[in-house]
Amino acid sequence: MTNYHDPIKHLNFLRQTLSLDKKPIGFFVSAGCPLSVEMPKGEWPLIPDVAGLTQYATQELGSKDEEPYNDYDRLLKEVVKSEKDPKNIEDILSFIRSLKVVAVGNDVRGFNIDALSEIEKNICEKIVEKLDVDLPSENSPYHKLAHWISIDRSVPVEIFTTNYDLLMEQAFEDISIPYFDGFIGSRQSFFDLRAVEDDLMPDHWTRLWKIHGSINWFQKENKDVFRTTRTDEINSSHLIYPSHLKYDQSRKMPYLALIDKLSKFIRKPNSLMIMTGYSFNDEHLxxxxxxxxxxxxxxxVIAMLFGDLTYKDDNGDVIENYPNAVKLARNRSNLAIWGKDEAIIGTVRGHWHTMDDDFDDSINLANSITFVQKEGEDGEETDEKIYSLNLGDFSKLGEFLQALIGYNQTNFDEN
Known part of the structure; x- marks a missing residue:
């Protein structure tokens, strides 16, 4: 038996839910989102994905000759020996920090604490070189999300992100949306744990929680965490931490507090979290x-996944694009994943299909749903249609939210 999900029904549910004034709504913005920002020809992507970022760091820091190897090359060899992924910059950073935990007073795998700290610092600097960029226009999907957030609500929207860049901050500031990211002050903004844990902010402030740190977070010599844009105050590595290692107490404080905010948000009664750009490859998250x-x-939780849920390899075998997401959604009825071709909703997997071919634009906001005629074996079009839901592309989700603003005047009563 073939299962189907009606995209019209679920799009209408999403539209109405996002229009509820008192419903706790959060967005989880992850690594795939910067790839959706439209760029001038030859300049895409604005920020590379993890593989591209790792390739850049390796090209910059690795030895240009096969022999002799420098410290970075030797480190990559150890990463491979430890069965970590040398093409994942986050795995590399996590590996370095695991070595640093036991390298105080001892050499570990041929590295002392100073060498490891220097490699870590250099990697973070290369990450910043690629991530310290600006959105090219105020018509980006980040700005469209920010415009939707700007609508007055009784319950503030919460944005969670694993990204280290400052794109969300730029979008908020470009259109004057007040937000709180856990830091207080203007010169050396410090992390205010009490304000984060007790939610001591005005309701009209959007919450921005950067779970994995940021390129403008640093540590003082006394280990206190601060945020600044003044380069003369930077005296240590950028506070970027993709791993969940046991840092010293001050360094791990923002990470643990913000992870706890994510858990608390999902535990709120009747909350809705929309995830975009996340591939479910972080086991801790x-x-x-x-x-x-x-x-x-x-x-x-609705995870909007980019592209199809599956693809065929060279042998014609069907391969899952998001195996971790599929496994989780098949076992949790309150986790849905929406791909371009398929969805898992209520643990049931099925292709998108609707019997209403004449749906109007008031439902299909920003052409979120598209379809093509299916071809038969002879290459001719059949009467059957293949439907696609396009919200897994962050740019399409931004267009949907932009179109939704016009519907916020409609009152939808909460059940």
Whole structure:
């Protein structure tokens, strides 16, 4: 038996839900989102993906000759020996920091603490070189998300992101949206744990939680975490931490507090989290999300995934693009994943299909749903249609939110 999901029904549900004034709504913005920003010819992407970022760091820091190897090359050899991914800059950073934990007073795998710290610092600097960029226009999907957030709501929107860049901050500031990211002050902004944990901010402030740190977070010599844009105050590595290692207390404080904010949000009654640009490859984050979903059956997480859920390899075998997401969604009824060709909703997997071919634009906002005629074996078009839901592309999600603003005047009563 073939299962189907009606994209019209679910798009209409999303439209109405996002229009509810008192519903806790959050967005989880992850690594795939900068790839959707339209750029001039030859300048795409604005920010590369993890593989591209790793390639850049390796080209810049690795030895240009096969022999002799420099410290970075030797480190990559150790990464491979430890069965970590040398093409993932986050795995490399996590590996360095795991070595640093035991390198105080000892050499570990041929590295002392100073060498490891220098490699870590150099990697962070290369990451910043690629991530310290501006959005090319105020018509970006980040700005469209920000414009939707600007609508007055009784309950503030919360943005969670694993990205280190400052694109969300730029979008908020370009259109004068007040937000709070956990830091207080203007010269050397410090992390205010009490304000984060107790939610001591005005309701009209959007919450921006940068779970994995940021390119403008640093540590003082006394280990206190601060945020600044003044280069003369930078005296240590950028506070970028993709891993969940046991840092010293001050360094891990923002990470643990913000992970806890993510868990608390999903545990809120009747909350909705929309995830975009996330591929479900961070096991620690997956566990946090899954445990919160288990404890609160009245919440909903919808993950918008880019492209199809599957592809065929050279042998014609069907391969999952997002195996971790599929596994989680098949076992949690309050986690839905929406791909371009398929979705898993209520643990049921099915292709998109609707019987209403004449749906109008008032439902299909910004052409979120498209279709083509299916071809038969003879190459001729058949009467059957193949439907696609395009919201897994962050730029399309931004267009949907922009179109939705015109519908916020409609009152939808909460059940």
């Amino acid at each position: 997956n566990d946090t999300i899954l445990n919160a979903l288990k404890s609160n059956p009245n919440t909903m």
